[in-house]
Amino acid sequence: MSGFSPAIASLIQALRVLPGVGQKTAQRMAFMLLERQRGGAEKLAASIEHALQVVGRCQQCRTLTEGEVCAICLDPQRAEQGVLCIVESPADVIAVEQTGEFHGQYFVLMGNLSPLDGIGPKDIGLDLLEQRLQQGHIQEVILATNPTVEGEATAHYIAESAARYQIDTSRIAHGVPVGGELEYVDHRTLGHAFQGRKKV
Amino acid sequence: MSGFSPAIASLIQALRVLPGVGQKTAQRMAFMLLERQRGGAEKLAASIEHALQVVGRCQQCRTLTEGEVCAICLDPQRAEQGVLCIVESPADVIAVEQTGEFHGQYFVLMGNLSPLDGIGPKDIGLDLLEQRLQQGHIQEVILATNPTVEGEATAHYIAESAARYQIDTSRIAHGVPVGGELEYVDHRTLGHAFQGRKKV
Structure with missing residues (x-):
């Protein structure tokens, strides 16, 4: 028992x-x-x-929300910026918001492209994203998917879509975390940090 | 925001x-x-x-249950044993049951004596326990409170109550856990293991 x-x-x-x-x-x-x-x-x-x-789901950005469209999508000042940040989950929206560095709008994939698991472009709302890019209000796309294999593949796919509409596209920087020590950072992150080095 | x-x-x-x-x-x-x-x-x-x-709460042993009295207290074979195991919480009842070594009844304190926090004998049901011991059906009490300062004090208090009714009282053994290594056991546990040594 x-x-x-x-x-x-x-x-x-x-x-x-x-x-x-x-x-x-x-x-x-x-x-x-x-x-x-x-x-x-x-x-x-x-x-x-x-x-x-x-x-x-927000009808515009797919994040979790009450009502049809979320507070961020409804904010006219944010729409004015013409910048769209692509993230994987609503939790990522919160993380980006907390930086205070971004004042545009979001598009939440709710996952990643993963053909092996049967997750195609439509499952992560890329048809909806394509419509959005086509409308011509977006001047810049920032790809903030996670630096995993699936996240990179998804970012690559979206970058190609954006290129078709002549939209500037950038990927967030990956490197040594602030407060982190070189000694304890994994080699792939450190590799990214070298590739993404900036002139001082 | x-x-x-x-x-x-x-x-x-x-x-x-x-x-x-x-x-x-x-x-x-x-x-x-x-x-x-x-x-x-x-x-x-x-x-x-x-x-x-x-x-x-079970009206007899104070554990969490549906109905007035729990399944263990209702079992006549368990009542026949005349053995009462005192534990701190319903989770401890489950832990003892899983050993398969105990076939008597339980009394669940739902805490420990702790005068500094204002927790006295009545708050952990010791009045109810006293009545139970007084009835004369219990021949043995096994004290299975945790080996913390409060647990030991509570065990000591209950042992004195039981002595008043000439009931045999024992404390579960504390020592090196089975599968544990001496090297990694804390010194208080190892001290208990030496004090509680048995002839082979």
């Missing part, structure tokens, strides 16, 4: 849907919610249900 | 109630639930609500 009563067992099972949560962590979470965090647990259940009801 | 729409922001906030989940992990969880695990998210919300409704 596992010793758990059915409601506790199914709560533990349900918690395992969360990323990085295995059996032991799920047990700990379940007991803590039921022992000491009943108010928090109620709020959590309600927040999940509310978010599932109201959160969908 | 944080860049999160309100429903997403409150979901992230609500997820932080889970033990060991900080802002970044909560963001990752929220995006994963909304992007790729909507079915799982719905099930999670429902499981939390269901568990909050039906799970309470």
Whole structure:
């Protein structure tokens, strides 16, 4: 016997849907919610249900948002810039926003091209992106996909699309992280840092 | 601006109630639930609500359970043994059950004596335990609280109660874990292992 009563067992099972949560962590979470965090647990259940009801995709940039179009896409000052930053996920939008360096709009792929997994251009919204580039409001595209094999392939694919509409395209720089030490940086990153060196 | 729409922001906030989940992990969880695990998210919300409704404390041993008395307390074969194992939490019950070495009943403290935090005997159900010992069905008490200062103090307190009713009391052995190496065991554990040595 596992010793758990059915409601506790199914709560533990349900918690395992969360990323990085295995059996032991799920047990700990379940007991803590039921022992000491009943108010928090109620709020959590309600927040999940509310978010599932109201959160969908932005029709323009595909990020997760309430309403049809997200706050960033609705901002006329951002549209004026004519710059589109291509990222893989809504979390990347938040990361770029936190730099304070970018004031244009985003396009969120929600993944990467991956032919082996059956993920083609349409699955990551590249048809929608193509329409957007065709409209002529975008003067510059910044490719901020991750420096993985899939991320690079996706960036390459989008760069070719943009070239067809004579849109300037750039890739964000990869190199030694600020505060990082050369000794501890992997060789591929260090390779990028040398290739991308700048005159001082 | 944080860049999160309100429903997403409150979901992230609500997820932080889970033990060991900080802002970044909560963001990752929220995006994963909304992007790729909507079915799982719905099930999670429902499981939390269901568990909050039906799970309470066992009236006899204080563990978390559905119904008034838990399955272990209801089992007549276990009651017959007349052995009571004192543990700190429902998770400890599961851990002891998994050994297959114990066939008696449990009493779950849901904490430890901690006068500095204002946690006295009644807060961990020691009045209820006293009544149980007084009834005379228990012939042996096994103290399985954790080997922390509070756990030891609590064990000591309960041992004194049991002595008043002439009940045999033992403390589980602390020593080198099976598969562990002496070299890597902390000195307090190794001290316990020497004090608790057995003739071969």
